Amino acid sequence: MRQKDADQFREAMTKEWNDQVMNGNFTMISRSQLPQDATVLPAVWQMKRKRDIKSGKIKKYKARLNIDGSKMIKGKHYELTYAPVVRWFSVRLLLVLSPLNNWQMKQIDYVLAYPQAPIEREIYMEIPRGLELKGKKKENYVLKLHRNIYGQKQAGRVWYKYLKEKLTSKGFTKFAIDEGVFYKGRVIYILYTDDSILAAPTEEEVDKTIRDIKGAGLDVTIEGDINDFLGVHIEKVNDKEIKMTQPHLMKQIIKDMGMNEQTKPRKLPAALSRILKRHQQ
Numbered sequence: 632m633r634q635k636d637a638d639q640f641r642e643a644m645t646k647e648w649n650d651q652v653m654n655g656n657f658t659m660i661s662r663s664q665l666p667q668d669a670t671v672l673p674a675v676w677q678m679k680r681k682r683d684i685k686s687g688k689i690k691k692y693k694a695r696l697n698i699d700g701s702k703m704i705k706g707k708h709y710e711l712t713y714a715p716v717v718r719w720f721s722v723r724l725l726l727v728l729s730p731l732n733n734w735q736m737k738q739i740d741y742v743l744a745y746p747q748a749p750i751e752r753e754i755y756m757e758i759p760r761g762l763e764l765k766g767k768k769k770e771n772y773v774l775k776l777h778r779n780i781y782g783q784k785q786a787g788r789v790w791y792k793y794l795k796e797k798l799t800s801k802g803f804t805k806f807a808i809d810e811g812v813f814y815k816g817r818v819i820y821i822l823y824t825d826d827s828i829l830a831a832p833t834e835e836e837v838d839k840t841i842r843d844i845k846g847a848g849l850d851v852t853i854e855g856d857i858n859d860f861l862g863v864h865i866e867k868v869n870d871k872e873i874k875m876t877q878p879h880l881m882k883q884i885i886k887d888m889g890m891n892e893q894t895k896p897r898k899l900p901a902a903l904s905r906i907l908k909r910h911q912q
Contacts, residue, residue, distance in 0.1 A: 636692065640678050643694035644761055651696055656746045656778040657756070662771055665755060670707070671773050673699040674759035675782065685864050687879045697782030698756050708754060714787035717811025717821045722860065723875075725821060725830055730871055735834040738854040739841060741794075744825030745786045746778035747850060748793035756780070787824065794822070797847040815840065823861055 632640070651657065665671070674696060681691040703709055729736050741747065756774045763769060779789045795805065798813055803820065806812035813820040818831040818840050831837045844851055857865050866874045885891070 636680075639692040640694055641761075643678075643692045644676065644696075647694045647696050648759075648762060650743060651746065654743060654746055654778065656780060657774040657776045659758070659772050660775050662773055665773065666753075669753075669755050670702075670704070671755045671757055672702050672708075674757050674774075675699050676759060676761070677781075682879060683859075685859075685878055687882060695781055696759055698754070698776070698780050700782045700784045700786075703784050708752070709783065709785040712784045712788055714791040714824075715810035716823045718809050719861075721809045721812050721821060722823075722828070725819060725828065726857070726865065726873060726875070729830050730867070730873055732832070733870070734830045734832055735837050736828060736830045736857050737837050737841070738857050738860065739827045739829065739844070739851045740854050741825040741827075742850040742852055745781050745790045748779040748790050750776050750779050751785060751789050754780075754783070790825075794849070797849055798844070801843045801847050826861065828857060828860065 634640075662671075675698075677695040677697050679693045679695075680689045681693055682688060683690050725736075728734070754776045756776060758764070758769050758772060758774060764772065779786055779793070783789075798820070799805070801815070803813040803815045806814060811822045813822070816836070818829060818836055820830075820840070821828050829837050829840055831840070841851065841853065859865065862877060862880065864876050864878060866876070868874050
């Protein structure tokens with residue numbers, strides 16, 4: 632909030648709050664209505680400047696309302712927490728096979744993914760900082776959660792189990808070797824939390840699969856062709872070749888090393904006659 636672009640983050644916070652309210656993720660109740668043994672967990676904001684992978688320029692300001700999972704108690708608020716994601720080997724394999732076989736690919740994203748799943752157990756959360764209630768004292772009210780809010784220790788697991796049930800209800804089968812890969816007929820679907828890629832021999836098969844996913848009650852947006860995925864820029868060189876790079880990460884590493892475009896390269900990393908020793912502070 633001390634940064635120059637704080638106003639953009641305030642707009643993102645307002646949008647996030649309105650989206651959560653419209654989605655029915657929680658209801659506000661009086662603190663006097665709390666069960667006797669209830670623990671009210673803090674709410675925290677996660678702010679992020681989303682950047683274009685290739686140019687590094689800011690393309691979106693994002694504010695996500697989370698519950699403070701660090702205050703959750705095992706046995707009371709959660710049990711198991713593990714949630715599988717697709718292996719990067721499977722992602723690369725699909726990206727290689729698709730151009731070789733002329734498959735059609737589309738990237739889809741789930742809107743407020745985790746809260747699409749119902750909450751696992753009864754949980755209460757404080758009203759987040761930065762919000763005021765008209766005509767009411769904020770400290771007298773709390774939020775009773777109905778959906779799988781971000782920040783819970785088990786949130787990823789609850790979302791994965793919910794999505795897997797939805798996909799299998801539409802005829803998908805989970806791949807035995809990689810739990811982030813599903814298939815249905817000639818369609819291959821890979822999942823990393825809420826980022827997904829669909830591939831099939833024809834565009835009609837991909838579009839029908841997207842309609843089936845929406846028909847299962849899931850809210851998705853179509854991101855289009857695969858240009859960026861999991862922080863990797865994917866460039867189609869020709870019909871049989873793709874190029875994967877991480878330009879923003881490369882620039883960040885160069886910056887962290889104190890280098891720039893004017894830095895002169897060296898043919899050798901160090902003098903051959905010098906014995907390398909531990910750096911003395």
